Amino acid sequence: MDDLTKSAFLNRPDLHVETEGEFKGWRTWTRDNYESHNGPFWHRMEDDGSVRCAFRVEKKHLNGMRNVHGGAFMTFADYCLFAFATPVLQGPGVTVSFGCEFIDGAREGELVEGSGEIMRAGGSMIFLRGVLTSGERSLFTFSATIKRVNWKPPAKAGAVVT
Numbered sequence: 001m002d003d004l005t006k007s008a009f010l011n012r013p014d015l016h017v018e019t020e021g022e023f024k025g026w027r028t029w030t031r032d033n034y035e036s037h038n039g040p041f042w043h044r045m046e047d048d049g050s051v052r053c054a055f056r057v058e059k060k061h062l063n064g065m066r067n068v069h070g071g072a073f074m075t076f077a078d079y080c081l082f083a084f085a086t087p088v089l090q091g092p093g094v095t096v097s098f099g100c101e102f103i104d105g106a107r108e109g110e111l112v113e114g115s116g117e118i119m120r121a122g123g124s125m126i127f128l129r130g131v132l133t134s135g136e137r138s139l140f141t142f143s144a145t146i147k148r149v150n151w152k153p154p155a156k157a158g159a160v161v162t
Contacts, residue, residue, distance in 0.1 A: 018042070022056065029082075038075050043083035051087075053080040053114035057106050067105030068112070068139075073132060074100060077142045080114035081128050085146055088121040092151040096125075100142040110134045116142075124148050 014031035018024055026042035035041055038060075043053040055061075055076055063069040078095055085093065106112050116130025125145055132140040 023054070026054070035075065035079050038072065039079070041076055041079040043080070049087075050115065050117075051083045053083050055112055057108050057110045057112060059108055062108060065105075067107060070102060073102070073112075073140045074098070074142075076112065076114065077130065077132060077140065078144070080116060080130050080132075081142075081144050081146060083114075084116045084118060084128050084130065085121075085126050088118060088126060089146065089148065091148060093126070093146040093148050096145050096147045098142065098144040100140060102140055104137050104139045106134050106139055112139065119143075 014029050016028050016030050018026050018028070023040075023042045026044045028036075028040055028042050030036060039055060041053065041055045043051055046052055053076070057068055061068050061072040077100065078098065081095060082089065082093065112132055112134050114130055114132050116128055119127040119129055121127075125147055127143075127145050129143040130141070131138055132142075
């Protein structure tokens, strides 16, 4: 069951496995500063090979109406995309399109879960869809496209690019 996550760990040295608490055994990535600041967001592989994602709603995720901010749902959904794509991505990628529908709100303390699927994986593009839920309630649906990329480290400030 865990072969994929073991191989992903070898390819992703920024993969952190939680050792205690509610998300013991779940994984997260530590390289993305934005996600780390806005999370923590978690993922794990289920026995059937699907990937499940989750986060516990904290005060920092709320808007002025005390529901999860739409941007928090969108950020978490983007995290989910890359967790769902792990079996086929095999390297860096970027989100090139993202569509979503807001269905219901979530409140502080609720567990929000993400599930989804790869619709198609081509040579450079991966098409996915998913849903965020809390218990039996659908909160947010999304579909997106990830493009595989060849990552190059950014040039140092003041360096001349040739």
